[in-house]
Amino acid sequence: MNRSPAARRAAHLFWSVLGSSLLLLSGGILLARSSYHTEAPATVFKTCLAMIQQLWGIMPHHDVPSPFALLLVFLMLASGTWASVWWLAAWARTRRMLAHTQPYCPGRWPSLDTALATLPQGRGGLRVLEVPYPVACTIGLWRPRILLSTGIIATLSATEMGSVIAHEWGHVIRRDPLRVALLQWCGDVLWLLPIVGALVRDSTRVMEDAADDVSVALTNQPLELAAALVKTAKAQAPPRWSPVPALGGEHVVTERVERLLQVAPVRLRRWHARAWSISFAAALCLLSLFILSRHPVAVATSVPPLAPQPGVTMCPMPTAQG
Numbered sequence: 379m380n381r382s383p384a385a386r387r388a389a390h391l392f393w394s395v396l397g398s399s400l401l402l403l404s405g406g407i408l409l410a411r412s413s414y415h416t417e418a419p420a421t422v423f424k425t426c427l428a429m430i431q432q433l434w435g436i437m438p439h440h441d442v443p444s445p446f447a448l449l450l451v452f453l454m455l456a457s458g459t460w461a462s463v464w465w466l467a468a469w470a471r472t473r474r475m476l477a478h479t480q481p482y483c484p485g486r487w488p489s490l491d492t493a494l495a496t497l498p499q500g501r502g503g504l505r506v507l508e509v510p511y512p513v514a515c516t517i518g519l520w521r522p523r524i525l526l527s528t529g530i531i532a533t534l535s536a537t538e539m540g541s542v543i544a545h546e547w548g549h550v551i552r553r554d555p556l557r558v559a560l561l562q563w564c565g566d567v568l569w570l571l572p573i574v575g576a577l578v579r580d581s582t583r584v585m586e587d588a589a590d591d592v593s594v595a596l597t598n599q600p601l602e603l604a605a606a607l608v609k610t611a612k613a614q615a616p617p618r619w620s621p622v623p624a625l626g627g628e629h630v631v632t633e634r635v636e637r638l639l640q641v642a643p644v645r646l647r648r649w650h651a652r653a654w655s656i657s658f659a660a661a662l663c664l665l666s667l668f669i670l671s672r673h674p675v676a677v678a679t680s681v682p683p684l685a686p687q688p689g690v691t692m693c694p695m696p697t698a699q700g
Contacts, residue, residue: 382591384584385552391581392557399564399574406450449667453570461566465559472517479505479525487531493540497596499547506531512610514542516549519556534606541593541603548592554585571657576650583630590638604638607631 381389482504484491494501503523507513513527524546534542549555565578594600611631 382588382595384587384591388552388581388584388588391577391584392561395561395564395574395577395581399568402568402571403454406454450664454567457567457569460569461563464566465563468559475507475517475525476505479507482506487528489534489536489539490526490531492536493543497540497543497547503550504543514546514610516546516555519559522550522553522555524550530610533609535602537597537599537602538606538609541597541599542606544593544596545589545603547596548589549585551592552585552588554589557585558582570660572653573650573657576653583633586630586634587637590634594638600638600640604635607635607638 482490482494482501487506494504503518503521505523505525507525507527509527510529511527512530512533513525514530515525516522517525524543526543530542531539561578561581565575568574590600590603593603597603608631
């Protein structure tokens with residue numbers, strides 16, 4: 379199957395965001411190491427230990443890392459911790475959800491049997507969750523599996539269900555859960571640069587378009603997929619959250635339906651001027667701190683609180699002479 383323009387753009391965005399994020403993180407590590415004022419190679423542990431020792435006054439100031447290194451190390455540690463916690467929480471939610479599912483059993487859901495009759499590839503790893511609200515998603519980083527709820531099975535017709543399963547199959551063959559997890563990790567670690575988060579959201583939207591193209595290619599029924607999107611959006615109760623990839627917001631559903639019906643006007647590519655401006659300002663601030671940390675005279679002149687202090691010599695307390 380030839381890749382659609384949406385699939386090519388999704389791959390381009392994914393590798394661009396992932397590669398740029400890794401380059402930015404590597405550059406931040408190198409800057410933090412180069413800002414360390416000792417000849418020994420700097421590590422995160424040594425930098426944090428030096429900060430604690432300096433705060434307690436048991437270490438001379440000439441061995442202390444620069445304020446820029448301390449700030450950068452703190453930001454990277456906090457961001458990495460938050461991203462790791464998010465990953466663990468998502469993994470735990472997935473495990474809990476899978477624990478309440480059951481494998482697909484032919485004969486129990488006639489509409490699902492009819493849909494899978496023309497899509498045999500969707501049978502592998504299909505799981506069913508018995509909840510009344512609509513759920514249709516692909517879960518699993520290393521072994522993606524399609525998850526459907528009894529609520530969505532009861533809501534959609536057999537042809538509409540086939541279009542939804544074909545859409546999720548598009549996520550399976552492209553391993554989109556792993557891609558989304560990696561992009562989300564990049565966005566959480568580099569939260570200081572809003573443009574990364576904006577590009578991550580763009581990438582996930584294009585992934586949905588690419589999965590729609592797979593569904594249309596397999597079933598040749600774009601109207602059924604559009605009807606499934608509308609029905610699922612209406613069936614979803616407002617107070618209850620439903621992890622349906624299609625429902626990323628009302629405007630997302632509208633854009634996808636218009637695209638499937640080929641009635642959407644030509645949309646200009648999002649440039650995210652505000653996110654670029656804020657990201658440029660944040661990068662400029664970090665670069666300024668790095669330059670100041672490399673020139674103590676400039677630090678003393680421009681930012682007196684950050685100027686290096688003279689060394690402190692620890693002297694023993696005098697003792698009384700008998």
